[in-house]
Amino acid sequence: xxxxxxxxxxxxxxxxxxxxxxxxxxxxxxxxxxxxxxxxxxxxxxxxxxxxxxxxxxxxxxxxxxxxxxxxxxxxxxxxxxxxxxxxxxxxxxxxxxxxxxxxxxxxxxxxxxxxxxxxxxxxxxxxxxxxxxxxxxxxxxxxxxxxxxxxxxx
Amino acid sequence: xxxxxxxxxxxxxxxxxxxxxxxxxxxxxxxxxxxxxxxxxxxxxxxxxxxxxxxxxxxxxxxxxxxxxxxxxxxxxxxxxxxxxxxxxxxxxxxxxxxxxxxxxxxxxxxxxxxxxxxxxxxxxxxxxxxxxxxxxxxxxxxxxxxxxxxxxxx
DNA sequence: GGGATATACTTGCTTCGGCAAGTAACTTAA
DNA sequence: TTAAGTTACTTGCCGAAGCAAGTATATCCC
Numbered sequence: 001x002x003x004x005x006x007x008x009x010x011x012x013x014x015x016x017x018x019x020x021x022x023x024x025x026x027x028x029x030x031x032x033x034x035x036x037x038x039x040x041x042x043x044x045x046x047x048x049x050x051x052x053x054x055x056x057x058x059x060x061x062x063x064x065x066x067x068x069x070x071x072x073x074x075x076x077x078x079x080x081x082x083x084x085x086x087x088x089x090x091x092x093x094x095x096x097x098x099x100x101x102x103x104x105x106x107x108x109x110x111x112x113x114x115x116x117x118x119x120x121x122x123x124x125x126x127x128x129x130x131x132x133x134x135x136x137x138x139x140x141x142x143x144x145x146x147x148x149x150x151x152x153x154x155x
Numbered sequence: 156x157x158x159x160x161x162x163x164x165x166x167x168x169x170x171x172x173x174x175x176x177x178x179x180x181x182x183x184x185x186x187x188x189x190x191x192x193x194x195x196x197x198x199x200x201x202x203x204x205x206x207x208x209x210x211x212x213x214x215x216x217x218x219x220x221x222x223x224x225x226x227x228x229x230x231x232x233x234x235x236x237x238x239x240x241x242x243x244x245x246x247x248x249x250x251x252x253x254x255x256x257x258x259x260x261x262x263x264x265x266x267x268x269x270x271x272x273x274x275x276x277x278x279x280x281x282x283x284x285x286x287x288x289x290x291x292x293x294x295x296x297x298x299x300x301x302x303x304x305x306x307x308x309x310x
Numbered sequence: 311g312g313g314a315t316a317t318a319c320t321t322g323c324t325t326c327g328g329c330a331a332g333t334a335a336c337t338t339a340a
Numbered sequence: 341t342t343a344a345g346t347t348a349c350t351t352g353c354c355g356a357a358g359c360a361a362g363t364a365t366a367t368c369c370c
Contacts, residue, residue, distance in 0.1 A: 015282070022298055022301055022305060023303035025287070025303070025306045025309055027230070027231065028308065028309035029185075029309065030184075030307050031189055031205070031231060032309070034185045034189065035357085037185070039358090040177075050187065053182055067348085068348070068350095069349080075182070076183060076187040077161050078327070078328055079348075079350085080327080080328070080350090081326080081327050081331075084196065084350095085326095087350095093247075103336075103348080105334065105347065105348045106335090106348055107348085108346090127170070134181070135177065137308040138304050139306060140303065141300055142296075143173035143176070144176075145295050145296055146177055146296065148295065149295060150184050153188065153289055153293075168366095203356075205356085223319060224319080224320070235320070235357080235358065235359080235360095236356075236358070238320055238321085238354075255318095258317090259318095259366065260317065260318040260365045260366065
């Protein structure tokens, strides 16, 4: 039972009413919402969100390829998780693995034409899912500030 | 390959620049952030977020107990997932299952004193995780509006 | 009252993800 | 130049969650 030692007293500062309201709404957004988006993507496109993101980041990369650890950090997954995602996408022909010429330990995940086509087929569903589950509910917010805040959260 | 038929044209309406900025930042927030919060809770408190939420909602319920499906909907998990969470928490003595007197098919998950103590031990970590990973990055936002929007997303 | 249906939960099976250990290839330093 | 260390990726093992099927109880309707 190695628990963290006592937290600094600041951690116990009570939440303001507004913060509390945000915190109360958070589980829905952080836990249920990703599952809902994933489920729609899976149902309508047979792609998980991480698979979709992989195709997307690859499509935007120079030469449509990224080294494994670059892809991992783009999709914010562990390297082992990324290995498996690439395995799946490779087995369906959407990605090819290419040896890296400059570093024999390294592989490039390279988006195939089929992979690009798959992405183009899938993105309307992804956009629809994000709109329906998320964007459409934010009408009252200042999106510019929200985007900045979310980028800030991201780091 | 049963794919959804063509989406309504509205789904293809392009994103505004602000919407796009939000969407770009979304994977970090919806996928990486929950993992980060979970990891901190697991590391420092040996509790998953769903376990923590279960204890929390039970502590707030009348008689500190809820029927399984009530708990499931509170924590927004499937019933089978809830069964397993309750199994885990029960095996550690934090929850007891009590037969429902009015309905023989039903069980109450009931928070024990040990469970309440566990919750009280864990909440500062949870609060700290939420603050550090999320709340502290929202300084620029109108939290009242954000809370309303998030509640809106939740439904 | 008793069969058909519905409800509340549990279990079996599968998938996904992380960590830690393993392997191969590169780099550094003696 | 070769042994030690580091890096890039993969594999083995595990836990968590969902769906679909199973079980037990309740309700409905004749």
